[in-house]
Amino acid sequence: MRYSKMLIPTLREVPAEAEVVSHKLMLRAGMIRKLAAGVYNYLPLGLRVIRKVEQIIREEMNRAGALEVLLPWVQPAELWEESGRWEDYGKELLRFQDRHERWFCLGPTHEEVITDLVRKEVRSYRQLPLNLYQIQTKFRDEIRPRFGLMRGREFGMKDAYSFDTNDQGAEESYQVMFDTYCRIFERCGLKFRAVEAETGPIGGSFSHEFMVLAETGEDIIVSCDSCEYAANLEKAEIGKDRPSKKERGEAKLKPLEIVSTPGIKTVEEVCVFLKVKPQNLVKTLIYQGDQEPIAALVRGDHEINETKLQRVAGCQRLELAPEELIEQVSGAPLGFTGPVGLKLRLMADQAIGDMVNFVTGANKADAHLLNVNLERDFRVEEFSDLRVAREGNPCPRGEGRLVFGRGIEVGHVFKLGTKYSKAFKATYLDEQGKERLMVMGCYGIGVGRTAAAAIEQHHDEKGIIFPLGIAPFQVLILPVNIKEKRLNEVAENIYQGLQEKGIEVILDDRDERPGVKFKDADLIGIPLRVTLGNRFIKEGVVELKWRWSEEIDLVGEKEVMDEVLKKLNPIKEDRDENPP
Numbered sequence: 001m002r003y004s005k006m007l008i009p010t011l012r013e014v015p016a017e018a019e020v021v022s023h024k025l026m027l028r029a030g031m032i033r034k035l036a037a038g039v040y041n042y043l044p045l046g047l048r049v050i051r052k053v054e055q056i057i058r059e060e061m062n063r064a065g066a067l068e069v070l071l072p073w074v075q076p077a078e079l080w081e082e083s084g085r086w087e088d089y090g091k092e093l094l095r096f097q098d099r100h101e102r103w104f105c106l107g108p109t110h111e112e113v114i115t116d117l118v119r120k121e122v123r124s125y126r127q128l129p130l131n132l133y134q135i136q137t138k139f140r141d142e143i144r145p146r147f148g149l150m151r152g153r154e155f156g157m158k159d160a161y162s163f164d165t166n167d168q169g170a171e172e173s174y175q176v177m178f179d180t181y182c183r184i185f186e187r188c189g190l191k192f193r194a195v196e197a198e199t200g201p202i203g204g205s206f207s208h209e210f211m212v213l214a215e216t217g218e219d220i221i222v223s224c225d226s227c228e229y230a231a232n233l234e235k236a237e238i239g240k241d242r243p244s245k246k247e248r249g250e251a252k253l254k255p256l257e258i259v260s261t262p263g264i265k266t267v268e269e270v271c272v273f274l275k276v277k278p279q280n281l282v283k284t285l286i287y288q289g290d291q292e293p294i295a296a297l298v299r300g301d302h303e304i305n306e307t308k309l310q311r312v313a314g315c316q317r318l319e320l321a322p323e324e325l326i327e328q329v330s331g332a333p334l335g336f337t338g339p340v341g342l343k344l345r346l347m348a349d350q351a352i353g354d355m356v357n358f359v360t361g362a363n364k365a366d367a368h369l370l371n372v373n374l375e376r377d378f379r380v381e382e383f384s385d386l387r388v389a390r391e392g393n394p395c396p397r398g399e400g401r402l403v404f405g406r407g408i409e410v411g412h413v414f415k416l417g418t419k420y421s422k423a424f425k426a427t428y429l430d431e432q433g434k435e436r437l438m439v440m441g442c443y444g445i446g447v448g449r450t451a452a453a454a455i456e457q458h459h460d461e462k463g464i465i466f467p468l469g470i471a472p473f474q475v476l477i478l479p480v481n482i483k484e485k486r487l488n489e490v491a492e493n494i495y496q497g498l499q500e501k502g503i504e505v506i507l508d509d510r511d512e513r514p515g516v517k518f519k520d521a522d523l524i525g526i527p528l529r530v531t532l533g534n535r536f537i538k539e540g541v542v543e544l545k546w547r548w549s550e551e552i553d554l555v556g557e558k559e560v561m562d563e564v565l566k567k568l569n570p571i572k573e574d575r576d577e578n579p580p
């Protein structure tokens with residue numbers, strides 16, 4: 001490709017609309033342009049990167065035995081009513097009517113469509129297992145689209161759905177996809193980590209998120225400093241800190257006391273007023289569960305994890321109780337609730353079990369209790385891990401401690417179980433001719449997000465540093481002055497030669513100042529730069545430089561082809577060992 005014939009509208013200024021590095025650089029490198037909020041045009045350079053990511057995904061999915069399909073973007077409301085998600089999905093589902101006033105939506109995901117297809121086409125256990133995937137545009141009407149391709153409304157995604165005859169088969173399919181995802185992100189040249197993720201209140205199933213490690217990432221990755229345990233923040237479990245019974249047994253229990261705390265409600269206010277530390281205080285939070293209200297207890301300096309609470313409580317829905325309900329069940333306004341005398345199901349975080357002589361609300365307006373103690377003053381149904389993990393907490397799997405890092409979620413594998421096959425009656429006949437539900441899994445990769453995450457991970461102050469696997473071109477040839485006849489001639493020869501060898505190469509044949517060419521080369525981040533500059537004119541040597549290194553290799557005109565192929569080859573050979 002000749003630069004002069006491409007459309008690469010690079011920008012010198014950082015566009016005001018962009019907040020994160022990948023968004024800024026994709027705009028500046030002329031890869032994308034915004035059309036509407038969260039909706040982008042992909043320009044030639046940007047599209048080449050997207051196609052690279054897609055191709056890696058396609059090759060690895062095919063290799064794993066998955067079959068490519070293409071499902072419609074426009075989906076009829078009836079299918080979404082059948083799954084119950086027409087109501088549940090909320091405003092992210094973009095709904096509209098056709099000329100016959102039938103309702104449709106733009107697909108934000110394709111569980112409904114794929115399950116409908118499979119229930120109609122698959123009858124027998126002989127047709128299973130089956131894994132169908134597509135690379136398709138999705139639309140989610142995000143309230144605040146931002147960060148360019150990182151959180152757009154319209155975005156490219158690979159979604160796959162597996163159908164198995166039983167749980168064991170579904171778990172095998174899950175493992176195959178897990179391994180496939182590792183290969184995909186490795187080939188994209190990304191440092192990543194698969195972390196355990198929450199599966200929602202249904203339970204029984206499991207799920208992993210694939211996170212690209214980047215300091216600029218929005219997601220927190222919780223991992224252990226001494227074992228392989230890793231999870232997202234929502235899911236991260238906390239191990240038992242120390243044997244607490246003994247410690248508690250040794251402490252002297254002081255008599256219960258009620259104190260007046262007029263208008264003193266928050267943990268901070270109470271601590272200042274009563275001169276106690278937050279870790280000596282217990283917060284009592286009232287939630288509305290499926291049927292009845294529930295009280296959850298956490299230490300004053302800890303934060304409740306509602307997902308954990310919901311799972312332990314076994315509720316489909318769980319939300320903080322409104323003030324009227326709190327007053328009704330505790331007899332006191334918000335801010336003065338406590339466990340003593342509270343006639344509700346009490347769930348407590350495991351750290352509460354270690355506490356003695358603590359402060360709680362008194363279930364009475366403007367009053368708190370001092371020296372509250374377990375067993376003596378109230379009983380807890382069960383202690384569980386109910387709080388948000390923090391750095392330094394004990395690992396749930398062993399002796400280590402939890403550490404935090406940052407990442408960008410680019411993929412998700414999820415064992416769905418029978419949620420959709422039940423809703424859609426997606427059944428097959430087993431060997432005995434008995435009708436059974438298919439067991440499903442779903443597996444997504446954000447294509448544009450993967451490209452954006454790659455840039456978040458690989459860039460410097462000058463621009464993008466594309467990993468070779470997803471770079472729009474492998475080689476950029478930069479003749480500093482195309483009016484220099486001999487220099488231009490050699491650049492053309494190298495360009496033709498590399499193209500004949502199947503290398504993706506772009507020749508900067510623009511009649512521009514060298515400074516402009518070098519700036520653009522660094523900005524668009526092509527991995528290998530072949531420069532014909534002053535040293536070529538004076539000494540006849542060509543400069544080879546990786547975008548990620550400061551080292552420059554000087555080679556004679558005749559050796560350029562071989563040197564370039566040698567530099568690109570080790571990586572090519574690696575890939576040839578695992579042909580798709």
Ligand SMILES: [Zn+2]
Pocket residue numbers: 224225226227228229395396397398399400401
């Ligand atoms: Zn550990």
